[in-house]
Amino acid sequence: MESPVGSKRVTLAQVAELAGVSVMTASYTYNQPSRVSERSRSKVLAAAAQLGYAGPDPSARSLRRGSTRTLGVVMGEHLSYAFEDPEAVSFLAGIAGVCADRGYGMTILPITGAADDVLRVTGAAVDGFIVWTTSDDDPVLAAVRATKRPAVVHGGPAVPGLGLVSIDNRAAACAVGAVAFAGATRPAVLSFPLSRERISTITRGSGIADVLFPVTRERLEGYRQAAEEAGIAWRDVVVAVCSRNDAADAERTAATLLASAEPPDAIVAMSDQQAAGVLRAARAAGRAVPHEVAVTGWDDSALAAQLGLTTVAQSLREQGAACAQAALGGRTPVSRTAPWSVVRRGSTRP
């Protein structure tokens, strides 16, 4: 017997009535079967099958229990971009693994950049949040805090009361910058956006303190330090800001840089995707890598190995898992600094 799709919702009470037991016995049948006699249990299950009852209503259960067994993940401005960025995808896979282990669902929260993002976050039926790298002024952070549920930010910013999982971006940038800038005299940085408006610019010695994305800010600080330690003043370093983390955008920007009167002889990027675009631009411009222009990426993705890119290795997957553990684990917000290393390959001078 199949009830039609539009049929009225079946409740536990109806099942109990048909089975000839109390509602509680029916409830126990689903939640603590061992406390119900074999006979009652089978009567309940038979009644449920007959009525097409698919189990306790999740919303009612969540309300009663005070927990949803679901973890919320806030993925930044355009949700669909999240899935286009392979590193973000690794991060999600790490979260997914932990959720699967603990029987949790994982709700991806669509952030559009509009004002109603906040409503969607506060309105999400989740027990905790993970927030993917965002800006200091992102209103979603305040919304997450306001829910008082456990939350962990990945990358940054650090927010009082929320956990933080990140690498030391400044140190990593400094280390990879040192490799890239060795022997260079005209270094350039290919940067992620500096503000939520995602404006593309090309400047020299870009202001750093007012950059609102902490991950980007820290990397710029690291590159600055690397430049200065290589004897190059920050004001002489070209900073080209790409509006998206994307090979095509990086390729266009790098082409512009390479065609200028004083073309860079070292370009440090903030992702392997960007660096791949830079390599293409260099090839198109007829510049030898690494001798005429050194290039570095970030993340040590499969692409980096394939292209022989010097890059910063980190495991976004493990960081995702760490975020999930922290968010689901306990009440105490955990901060964790993740490991990283520089992987030297042929795109930088030996």
Added chain:
Amino acid sequence: MESPVGSKRVTLAQVAELAGVSVMTASYTYNQPSRVSERSRSKVLAAAAQLGYAGPDPSARSLRRGSTRTLGVVMGEHLSYAFEDPEAVSFLAGIAGVCADRGYGMTILPITGAADDVLRVTGAAVDGFIVWTTSDDDPVLAAVRATKRPAVVHGGPAVPGLGLVSIDNRAAACAVGAVAFAGATRPAVLSFPLSRERISTITRGSGIADVLFPVTRERLEGYRQAAEEAGIAWRDVVVAVCSRNDAADAERTAATLLASAEPPDAIVAMSDQQAAGVLRAARAAGRAVPHEVAVTGWDDSALAAQLGLTTVAQSLREQGAACAQAALGGRTPVSRTAPWSVVRRGSTRP
């Protein structure tokens, strides 16, 4: 004033009391602000701020309204694999776009292959489901049906009462097979698993009717038809089953095939990932593509363009969006056949 993290939950009733209004006025303040006077509204919001009230409780609201504003996505056996498969990721991106537009969240349901998958599906607080390509005997399908909520299956199987979004895999396989098998005498098929056990095998003229994954079954049927139309009996066609959709696995399997006494002179794969592995194996074995061995992929991913692969183009992204629209749209289950085309490149004989 900041309430401590562990503090008791604040309710709308408390906010209303502090504001000196009825609970309904407080509720309207959040749900239909226009029906509340300016004065009441600001009193309520002030009280909420003072108490640290972050808005109506999502579970309670869902229970009351009978809708969660969340769409569930069942992604197949190992959740983390879902994020490793770039085509699955495109599909998710398509869903995500629609969810974002309509203010819906998107809950990814962790399927582990264990018995408790069913509980997780029936226990998910979602208004509808999308099920990524699975097998005829997947118990999750029955669980989804049992919830009586709108659901759409991508790829297959077709289930009475559920929607279906798919391309005509059989026709597409036949079309791309015709290109691959032209001029070939010893064709081979690199297949996805034939059953949920994911066993690797190499046979000739594999049985097709008992393959439990409908997408795989239909593609095999199409390849069979293409072979027969090229004058080759199916019993002479080698079918190599890979346990995972993965370049490395495909490379190993293809290497085995190419090293055999009667090496194939055409290999049709079920994904571009697999086909990329085949190309590597061919190069390692010193076989010229396409003259000594023709190769085709599936999906027309970026990889296919890069490697010059003949392949089947389809938009998983659009199909994801179509699934989401159908699942959120109305009560009626929609079936939709999506477009595809064969893209000819250098990996097949002209």
Added chain:
DNA sequence: CTGTTAGCGCCTTCAG
């Protein structure tokens, strides 16, 4: 514009 009533479906508590 505001308030009252009456549950949504379930499960914790406490008695049998």
Added chain:
DNA sequence: CTGAAGGCGCTAACAG
């Protein structure tokens, strides 16, 4: 092992 009461937090429906 089973059951009766009560309420989780909220909002439709209907008065005023």
